[in-house]
Amino acid sequence: MITIGDMVLSRGAGDQAFSVSLPVLRLEAGQVVAVTGPSGCGKSTLVEGLGLILTPRSLGQYELLGQDITDLVRAPDAARDTQLAHLRSQHLGFVPQTGGVLPYLTAGQNILLQARIQGQSTQPPWFTDAIVRLGIEALLERYPRELSVGQRQRVSFLRAVAHRPAILLADEPTAALDPHHAASLFEVMLEIAREANIAMVVVSHEWDLIDSFALTRLQARSVSPSQMEFVTT
Ligand SMILES: Nc1ncnc2c1ncn2[C@@H]1O[C@H](COP(=O)(O)OP(=O)(O)OP(=O)(O)O)[C@@H](O)[C@H]1O
Numbered sequence: 658m659i660t661i662g663d664m665v666l667s668r669g670a671g672d673q674a675f676s677v678s679l680p681v682l683r684l685e686a687g688q689v690v691a692v693t694g695p696s697g698c699g700k701s702t703l704v705e706g707l708g709l710i711l712t713p714r715s716l717g718q719y720e721l722l723g724q725d726i727t728d729l730v731r732a733p734d735a736a737r738d739t740q741l742a743h744l745r746s747q748h749l750g751f752v753p754q755t756g757g758v759l760p761y762l763t764a765g766q767n768i769l770l771q772a773r774i775q776g777q778s779t780q781p782p783w784f785t786d787a788i789v790r791l792g793i794e795a796l797l798e799r800y801p802r803e804l805s806v807g808q809r810q811r812v813s814f815l816r817a818v819a820h821r822p823a824i825l826l827a828d829e830p831t832a833a834l835d836p837h838h839a840a841s842l843f844e845v846m847l848e849i850a851r852e853a854n855i856a857m858v859v860v861s862h863e864w865d866l867i868d869s870f871a872l873t874r875l876q877a878r879s880v881s882p883s884q885m886e887f888v889t890t
Pocket residue numbers: 668669670675694695696697698699700701702703
């Protein structure tokens with residue numbers, strides 16, 4: 658579904674230069690990978706690179722759904738940017754740390770926005786079921802300001818998967834919740850992603866859940882003070 662090889666991403670310049678490398682990542686449909694490592698090790702940078710937001714400094718291979726897009730990702734110009742934006746909106750879903758819901762749309766409108774942009778007008782049974790499992794069926798008419806942080810995060814998650822992307826990238830999607838609610842939301846997210854066959858890359862500190870779900874880990878390893886490498890364990 659997705660194969661990435663020899664991706665290097667960099668941030669800052671001079672003394673502040675910092676780089677993250679990913680020797681290899683293969684993801685199958687419905688597979689969940691947990692990105693783990695200490696604060697500042699480059700987890701968000703990695704997610705932005707995987708999500709075609711940050712242009713890599715170098716790249717060996719990027720294959721998405723059987724399509725080799727290495728050149729496109731490696732050197733985007735204006736025309737290629739449009740192609741990348743199209744691939745992102747069609748095949749990728751994002752749950753940012755901060756939620757990312759639009760304040761002037763209701764929860765229901767937020768959730769269906771991306772799917773509508775893709776021209777999808779009907780929702781499959783798994784989606785209706787997901788609304789119930791996330792416990793947000795009574796909240797769909799509310800605006801984000803009328804929701805709790807946890808409810809907003811549930812909406813944000815469903816918004817990111819409603820168009821049924823191939824890959825969901827979630828950057829600490831439960832960070833704002835207390836451990837109990839974080840664990841239960843994490844569990845529901847994993848179940849929904851797996852049942853919908855959506856591959857998921859999730860930055861998380863939910864160590865127990867990562868172990869109990871036997872998730873593959875992408876673990877940060879220090880190569881030098883200014884260089885980290887993410888390896889599959
Ligand atoms: N826009 C930027 N310009 C320059 N340096 C940056 C930028 N964003 C992040 N960095 C630096 O890059 C490194 C990696 O940051 P990143 O946010 O990817 O880490 P993280 O593992 O996600 O951290 P956390 O767990 O605290 O969210 C850090 O040293 C950070 O200071």
